[in-house]
Amino acid sequence: MTLTVTSRGSGPDVVFLHGWGLSSRIWQPLADRLAPTLRCHLVDLPGHGQSPDGYAGLNNWVDAVAETVDRAVDGPAVYVGWSLGGLVSLGMAARHPQRLRATALIAALPRMVRAPDWPWGLKSNAIEATRRGLAEDFATTLSEFLMQQVLGEPGAARAVRSLRNDLIDRPPKRDGLERGLDILFEADFRPALPDLRVPSLWVGGARDRMAHPDGMAWASEQAPDGEHWRVERAAHAPFISHEKRVADRIRAFVDALDAGA
Template sequence: MTLHVRRVGERGPDLVFLHGWGLSGRIWEPLASRLKTDFRCHLVDLPGHGESAPGAAGLNNWVDEVVDTIGRPAIYIGWSLGGLVALGAARRHPEQVQGMVLVAMLARFIRESGNDYGMKANAIEATRAGLARDFSTTLSEFLMQQVLGEPGAAKAVRSLRNDLIDQPPALDGLERGLDILFEADFREHLGAINKPCLAVAGARDRIAHPDGMAAMAEQMPQGDFWGIERAAHAPFISHERPFAERLRAFVADVAPIERDS
């Protein structure tokens, strides 16, 4: 299976954008439009999302499919579920990952003994059960939780709803995405992922607590942390301009832009 990828921009370092659960690569389009003069932006539809078929289940299969589809070294920008795929790519295919920007995600999303951050397991299971009863409402409610508390919530809600309405995900893709959120655990591997990494957290995030993200970045050999005040779970939407500027600075350090002489 080959994943569907929108490509924006024709020159500069390659940036791979990985969306969150239930959405598609289209959620990154406004940000990519700011970056397209200097970067080749690859907006990936993860398996079972957007225009990509569900494919094989499991995080490793998703990771391998993304890396194979891109086919070249790149900087990976992963949001929420997409952040787990980016981390997996850096662990399984380090030669293909020049650096990472991990947005509103945790090395372990499930709150449990030894992990004070993330979501309760029963919240994931309730979402899974809701998909069978009322697919549209369950997905919409989950997505709306991601922007609660943001000053730009209205803009974020429009972006999320438009993406959802235009390209609804496959039920198989949603269920497999929930499995990944429930099962993935990178806590024991962070110290071995020696890639430049910027962890970006919204101070008001109710899903990926900023303290958990800061702790994750501290455990990574080349980790850095950026907390955005007044942002929630979608800071690249609510704070698009400063996010783009910080991303440019990160890429300049990792893969400098080559200007024509």
């Protein structure tokens, strides 16, 4: 089995990986801005959008993405991962480093759940409550979790519309949601950051409390070629609330790779 990918534009290859509960459709407005100069590949993660489920564990998700992208690109690509998609991007860097030129992590931490030695991210009981809610009231639980991602943003109304439209048009599969929660709960790339051998851009919303920007700043300092960009007045979805600024930054990030090649 392979995943669903939609490609558009021309130029250097950039792969986009979405967050939990959504689909690649959430990237379309950003891709429209980038398509004149970049070749954008929008991937539906396992059990999300139009991709099949049945993939358990981060390594299997990473391998499925790698197989899918291999059919769409010729050579290494830049990976852009949002939240859960950021963990998959980091997994790609660890498992298939030859397939990456660089990675941009948007509202993504190397560990997405808090721990005694990690003060940033989601509380573990929030993940478990979401898991229980999927069994009790699937639609409400998913909708409430997604709405939390844009709290505090000046463009919250627009962001809510984008999230809801994506949820209605391409509802995720229960198996994909469960496996995605497992990854959010278990993945921890903190020890691997010093070995990240590609440039990394960590994009954090100043108002994000799901992936705190201080945690992203810390991660960028651990990576050998890491850079942190804090987007003021943004929360967990800066590529929606600050679409043009994020598009410009991604384009500049890719241009700098080409200039240094």
